[in-house]
Amino acid sequence: MSFSISVEAINKYFDEQPIFKNLSLNIVPGTSNALVGSAASGKSLLLKCILGLSKIDSGDISINDHYGVNRLTQIDNVGVMFQENALFDSLKIWENIVFKLLNQREFSKEKGKSIAEKQLERVKLPSDTLTKYPSEISGGMQKRVALARALLNNPRVLLLDEPTAGLDPILTNVICQLIKEHSQRYGTTILAVTSNMNVARMEFDFIHYLADGNIKWSGSSHSTALEQKSDAADFIRS
16 A cells, blocks of 8 residues: 655744745655755755654645644654664664664564564675674665665655765665665655755656745656756756
8 A cells, every 4th residue: 555645735934934835745655756956945854844853833744644643653654764874873783774673672682683684685785784883884885774774664655865865876776776676566655855866857756846945846757847948947957
């Protein structure tokens, strides 16, 4: 079953300055979506609002048709890959991957480590990565560890914040392929913030352009509208 995400006329202010102005965004179940826009346009903040990590001032947000705070009942079906990976420096890689499970008393360390090893296989990392710390592996490997954690429990929604930032073309393709394989297998609904316009155009079904506190354009990544002259088209083609 694929999940929908709906953002309905939300407003958010910081120090009385509007960040989002009646912003609406509908994510079709089972599709992959790139959220693009200039720096400081609020892309990462919008993901945090969807997750309930940042409060909106008005409007509503739903996940799988669960609105308001009730959408948080769906969080177990949501995988998140944070910007800068957000790995715990003091925890080994396997502990980072199954951190959520280890907080459940019925989960043993042995079982958690076994699950983490399988997750590493999914993202094509060697098993000896398990016992290392984040500082002992490369940035590209950290990205894959963060993705392995996000894919735990085969989520029906993936929220990804700059999943390919700082990666070379080869690792970018690896990450994109892993995300695509998961989506095709589980019908996962994906919303990803990206600053890589080539990735946005080539790897996602739809693109949503955020500017001036609102979604200024939404459409297929293959839309002929992107060939025309407009602020959104110029930005996405850049």
